[in-house]
Amino acid sequence: MPHQWALLFSALLLQRDAKGQYLFDLICHNLNLLEKDYFGIRYVDPDKQRHWLEFTKSIAKQMKSQPPFTMCLRVKFYPPDPASLKEEITRYLVFLQLKRDLYHGRLLCKTSDAAMLAAYILQAEIGDYDPGKHPEGYSSKFQFFPKHSEKLERRIADIHKTELIGQKPEISERNFLQKAQMLETYGVDPHPCKDVSGNPAFLAFTPFGFVVLQGNKRVHFLKWNEVTKLKFEGKTFHIYANQKEDKKIILTYFAPTPEACKHLWKCGVENQAFYKLEKSSQVRTVSSSNLFFKGSRFRYSGRVAKEVMEQSAKIKREPPEIHSAHSTPVRSVSHGESFIPRSRSQVADTSEGMAVISDEAYSPSDSVLPTPVAEHSMELAVSRQINGAPCSIEEEKESEASTSMHGERGDFGADSRSAQEGAGGDSALSEVEQVNKFVLSVLRLLLVTIGLLFVLLLLLIILTESDLDIAFLTDIRQTPEFEQFHYEYFCPLRRWFACKLRWVGGLLINK
Missing domain, CATH: 2.30.29.30 (Pleckstrin-homology domain (PH domain)/Phosphotyrosine-binding domain (PTB))
Incomplete structure (x- = not known):
């Protein structure tokens, strides 16, 4: 996995003026993804503000930080009917995004819906319930939501044991999509x-x-x-x-x-x-x-x-083979416990959740990734094998467990802070940028003021010196206030300027 991502970014570095479209096409090619218009590349700037990478512009010019840049593949436009997407690979990537939304407290729902969604995830992750492999309380090992009760965990296990027997992973994922689509918070990026x-x-x-x-x-x-x-x-x-x-x-x-x-x-x-x-x-x-x-x-x-x-x-190709390694976070298990997820699951570090699944509450602010990005943020990463090519949509915690683009795991999208490694002077640079912006704004104000004064002076000269026979100019000239201004202020000022000009002209002639 690491060397393939290294090749991807080496190719990118060969074109220093590469546009966002170039990177996006490379990723979609590696994922064997054709229905790519629903997706985008998201990055976070040093001020923790999120952005979508603009495909028509240079990548380097959009980044405020120093390389290496960390970017994440995300669903940008949620499909109106995700279950009816043409290819399974597209449905799978949307499934992973929605599963992440659920875990981060964005796809909130009633407890009954939450139990069903989690059971679909469990069926896709570990397959049918097997008493020999899945001991009592096995569903509690998975972290489907930021926080949930033991009662909800038992309900998830009951549904998985009794209602989903025999469902293949792709069917469970499709059912998950159909259920998620009906929720009021489907597609919400708050x-x-x-x-x-x-x-x-x-x-x-x-x-x-x-x-x-x-x-x-x-x-x-x-x-x-x-x-x-x-x-x-x-x-x-x-x-x-x-x-x-x-x-x-x-x-x-x-x-x-x-x-x-x-x-x-x-x-x-x-x-x-x-x-x-x-x-x-x-x-x-x-x-x-x-x-x-x-x-x-x-x-x-x-x-x-x-x-x-x-x-x-119009897509008529043979569906690409998908060998998936799912990424539902698994809670810490002591060495004395024998439960181990099957190969369709991958253990990932989890954080203490803050949001609560309930019948009433909707609080996207409890998400670990609001806009702008909070201090304790989590990013979307990739851990999947499609026709031998890695892709990146799994959760990673912003801690010692997170890895950078060039780290041991070689994930494409890791924690947003890894994009800022080697840029220790960012805060100082941002202060300089703020000063520069202030100076520029003052200069613009001065230029505008000078321009207005010049226009007013031009109008004044037209009023006093021109012989234009225009009704409104004539009316202004005949007012007592203008006549007083003309004879007491403007004429002396004009004589003073004329005197100075003659003096300067005399000096130039003598030289």
Whole structure:
């Protein structure tokens, strides 16, 4: 596994100006993945802000940190119907992403649904229940959620023992996808914000529209065809929509930082284009601001959902053979216990969970990877063998257990902090960058001020010196205030300038 990833990145390093599309195509080629439009590459900058790698731009220019760069393959656009994806490899990768969402407290659900989802995972991981291999309490060894009760563990085991006997792994995974798709939080990648009253809220984009989650409920849901505009200014994010009976609404939220707000806006622009448009030729460049202000400009690049599904239907190759090594975290087991997961499972380190599966609570803030990335973050890594090629979608803890790209395990996506190794001066550099930004903003302000003064001076000269017979100019000239200004201030100032100019001219002639 390590040497194959080394070859992949060696090829990338040969092209220093390589664009994001180059890296993405390399990964998809190694995974033998054709339905790749649902996926993207995510990275975290030194300020712990997440980004999607833009495929049309140079990789090096998008990175604020120093190499080596750590990036993670993720589901970027959740399929509206994941179980109906054409190829099993695509369904498997989406399954791993949703399993990760469940573990990180993003795909929350009622306890009954949680038990069923976990049982599907268990069946896919270890196969049929076998009393000789699976002792009492075997389901408690797996970490399906950040935190759950013994009662839920027993329910998971009961379903696995009685209802799923004989299901092959791929069938269990498909059933998992069908169940997950029906949940209200399917496809939710929460962006923490605050509403106009200062109350915490989570904004997210799903295959079906824009949602706002507060407390334990969904407070807003706008279908994609109802959303007319997404705009941001600094930390402020606006959503414009037209609902039934021509009811126009504007929702306003505040992100933690301007960078987080811009990331939120770009995610919204891409999701709306992907799910709403009929053809990629309809995609237009979007501006974040008004007509008279430059703002940020962004354009989604790629196919839209309808085109992706049409293209998938044309795939006629033999399905690639999948030899999977699943990555459900396994809790620590003492040496005296004999339970060992089968080869379809892989032991991974786990962290103490914070979120709770319950009938009421929805709290994406308890996720170990909110936006921006929290201090104790977890990233998506790869541990899978497809036709002899490794891929990376398993959880790793940010601790001594995590490994960098060039580490012993050779995983493509490890902990986000490994991207910053060898960049110990990042904090100092960021301070310098902040000073530079401040200086540039002051210079821009001065230039604008000087420009305005120049325009005013030009208008003043036109008023006082020109003979233009224009009605509004004549009216201004005839006012007492202007006549006083003209004779008491402007004329003496003009004579002073003329005197100085003659003096300078005399000096130049004498020389």
